[in-house]
Amino acid sequence: MTDPLLQVEDLSISFPSANGPVRIVDGVSFSVGREVVALVGESGSGKSMTGRAIMGLLPSRAKVAAVRLSFDRQDLTALPEKGWDSLRGSGMGLILQDPKYSLNPAHRIGRQVEEALLLHTKLSAAERRERALDMLDKVGLPDVSRIYSSYPAALSGGMGQRVMIAAMLINRPKLLIADEPTSALDRGLQDQILTLLRSLSEELGMGLLLISHDLQQVSRYADRVMVMRRGKIDEQMVSADLANAKSDYTRALWAARPSAATYGTRLPVYGEQP
Numbered sequence: 001m002t003d004p005l006l007q008v009e010d011l012s013i014s015f016p017s018a019n020g021p022v023r024i025v026d027g028v029s030f031s032v033g034r035e036v037v038a039l040v041g042e043s044g045s046g047k048s049m050t051g052r053a054i055m056g057l058l059p060s061r062a063k064v065a066a067v068r069l070s071f072d073r074q075d076l077t078a079l080p081e082k083g084w085d086s087l088r089g090s091g092m093g094l095i096l097q098d099p100k101y102s103l104n105p106a107h108r109i110g111r112q113v114e115e116a117l118l119l120h121t122k123l124s125a126a127e128r129r130e131r132a133l134d135m136l137d138k139v140g141l142p143d144v145s146r147i148y149s150s151y152p153a154a155l156s157g158g159m160g161q162r163v164m165i166a167a168m169l170i171n172r173p174k175l176l177i178a179d180e181p182t183s184a185l186d187r188g189l190q191d192q193i194l195t196l197l198r199s200l201s202e203e204l205g206m207g208l209l210l211i212s213h214d215l216q217q218v219s220r221y222a223d224r225v226m227v228m229r230r231g232k233i234d235e236q237m238v239s240a241d242l243a244n245a246k247s248d249y250t251r252a253l254w255a256a257r258p259s260a261a262t263y264g265t266r267l268p269v270y271g272e273q274p
């Protein structure tokens with residue numbers, strides 16, 4: 001058996017507070033191969049901090065401990081800052097919720113899509129442009145040479161998110177971490193983007209860690225799901241087994257199906273008093 005791409009063993013993260021350190025991720029273990037794995041759980045359960053720890057992007061106040069944190073056989077617990085820079089530019093990519101905060105309004109799309117190539121490869125300007133146009137096309141954008149020379153303000157939210165995906169994938173990362181990648185988009189676009197991420201991960205042989213609060217939605221795109229609650233992984237299973245989940249928490253998340261009637265209203269939060 002080949003090693004998984006990402007191995008996380010007994011990861012804990014805490015923040016200092018007036019009453020001593022507060023543990024927000026507590027003994028989390030999992031691995032991700034060239035597959036789509038969803039990390040789900042209600043807001044505040046520790047999903048984003050887990051994703052940031054894997055990318056080396058935690059706030060400096062955070063204290064991290066892990067028995068093992070390795071990516072592509074590299075030990076991340078001992079990686080110097082330079083190693084992180086090259087890993088983030090070539091091995092791993094991160095997509096966040098809202099393209100408005102990820103794209104720089106002052107720079108043309110082309111330059112932003114090409115940035116990883118500029119920093120981490122020796123490709124010529126013409127080669128970079130060609131790769132960028134090709135990637136913009138792959139993520140389903142129309143009229144790519146016009147988009148290439150446009151500024152972010154000219155794009156809709158859905159187009160902006162596609163541009164972000166293109167920028168993250170252009171240097172062929174082995175693993176993409178997508179943290180609530182569609183939460184800022186309307187429902188129809190969400191499905192389009194998730195379908196796109198799923199098919200690109202298959203096409204490029206890339207691992208995908210899909211972080212979301214919406215178990216119902218992401219389980220349709222993931223091979224496996226890991227359910228996180230209060231800093232721990234409560235249950236892990238293949239998506240097909242979700243209907244038979246053992247944990248009450250997973251069952252509650254699974255039952256919280258957004259329907260036409262509840263869409264746009266707040267869904268019940270497990271353990272919350274009404």
Ligand SMILES: Nc1ncnc2c1ncn2[C@@H]1O[C@H](COP(=O)(O)OP(=O)(O)O)[C@@H](O)[C@H]1O
Nearest residue numbers: 015024041042043044045046047048049050059
């Ligand atoms: N900078 C910080 N300092 C202290 N606590 C934080 C900080 N950022 C997040 N937290 C806490 O960490 C917990 C987990 O946050 P997060 O990983 O963002 O949750 P999720 O992504 O699952 O919604 C939350 O309870 C949050 O309040």
Ligand SMILES: [Mg+2]
Nearest residue numbers: 047048049179
């Ligand atoms: Mg989050």
